[in-house]
Amino acid sequence: MEKLYEGKAKIIYSGPEEGTYRVYYKDDATAFNGQKRAQIPGKGEINNRISSELFRYLAEHGIPTHFIRELSGREMLVRQVEIVPLEVIVRNRTAGTFSKRYGVEEGLSLPRPLVEFSLKNDALGDPLIYDEALLGLGLVGEAELGRIKGLALQINALLKDYFAQRNLELIDFKLEFGRLPDGSLVLADEISPDTMRLWEFGSQKKLDKDRFRRDLGGVEEAYREVLRRVIGGAA
Numbered sequence: 234m235e236k237l238y239e240g241k242a243k244i245i246y247s248g249p250e251e252g253t254y255r256v257y258y259k260d261d262a263t264a265f266n267g268q269k270r271a272q273i274p275g276k277g278e279i280n281n282r283i284s285s286e287l288f289r290y291l292a293e294h295g296i297p298t299h300f301i302r303e304l305s306g307r308e309m310l311v312r313q314v315e316i317v318p319l320e321v322i323v324r325n326r327t328a329g330t331f332s333k334r335y336g337v338e339e340g341l342s343l344p345r346p347l348v349e350f351s352l353k354n355d356a357l358g359d360p361l362i363y364d365e366a367l368l369g370l371g372l373v374g375e376a377e378l379g380r381i382k383g384l385a386l387q388i389n390a391l392l393k394d395y396f397a398q399r400n401l402e403l404i405d406f407k408l409e410f411g412r413l414p415d416g417s418l419v420l421a422d423e424i425s426p427d428t429m430r431l432w433e434f435g436s437q438k439k440l441d442k443d444r445f446r447r448d449l450g451g452v453e454e455a456y457r458e459v460l461r462r463v464i465g466g467a468a
C-alpha cells in the first residue's frame with residue numbers, strides 16, 4: 234500500500250478500503266520541534282494500543298472520531314480526513330510551555346480547563362494563535378471553532394474521569410481534528426503518553442513524554458505502565 238505521509242511518530246498509508254488510511258506507529262521519539270531524537274523500544278505498539286482504546290472509549294461516549302479499528306499491534310485503520318492545521322491543547326494544571334511562557338511554576342491547578350491553539354507548522358515552530366487570527370486567516374469558521382472548543386472540553390471531561398479511575402491525573406494534552414468529506418468534524422491523530430501529561434495521584438510521578446524530554450529515565454516503563462492501567466480497567 235502506498236505511503237502517503239511520514240511524520241515524526243507515525244506513517245500514513247492508503248487504506249485497504251475506499252476512504253480509509255492505515256496509520257503505523259513508530260518507535261521514534263522527538264521533542265523540542267525535532268531537535269531531540271531517540272528510539273523508545275516498543276513505543277509504537279504501546280501508543281497504538283493506548284490510542285485505540287481511548288478512541289473507542291470516547292466514541293462510546295458520543296465523541297465523533299476517525300478511528301475504525303486496530304489492524305495489528307502497531308497499526309490502526311482510520312477514516313480519511315482533511316486535518317485542521319491546529320494543535321488544540323487543553324490544560325487542567327500549569328505545565329510545560331504554558332509555565333515557561335507565563336513564568337509560573339508547574340502543577341498549579343487552573344480554576345477551569347483552558348483550551349489553547351497552535352498553528353500546525355514546523356517551519357514556524359507551531360506558533361500560538363488566537364481566535365481572531367484563526368478566523369481572519371480563514372483556517373476555521375466561527376461555528377467550527379465553537380465546535381472544536383466544545384468537543385475539546387467534552388473530551389477533557391471524559392479523559393480526566395477515565396484516568397482518575399486509573400489513579401492518574403490528566404494535566405494537559407494535545408488534540409487534532411479532521412474534516413470528513415461532508416465537512417463534519419471528527420477527532421483525529423492520536424491520544425497517547427506522547428501527546429498528554431499524566432501524573433500519578435499521590436506520588437506525582439510523571440508517566441508521559443516528559444520522562445524523555447527531561448531525561449528522567451524509565452521512559453518505556455512509564456508508557457507500559459499507562460498501557461497496563463488502560464487495559465486493566467478502572468481501579
Ligand code: TYD
Nearest residue numbers: 322328329330331405406407427428429430
Ligand atoms: P505544551 O506544554 O504546550 O508544550 P511542551 O510539551 O513542549 O512543553 O504541551 C501541552 C501538552 O500537549 C503536552 O501534554 C504535550 C502536548 N503537545 C503535543 O503532543 N504536541 C505538540 O506539538 C505540543 C505543542 C504539545
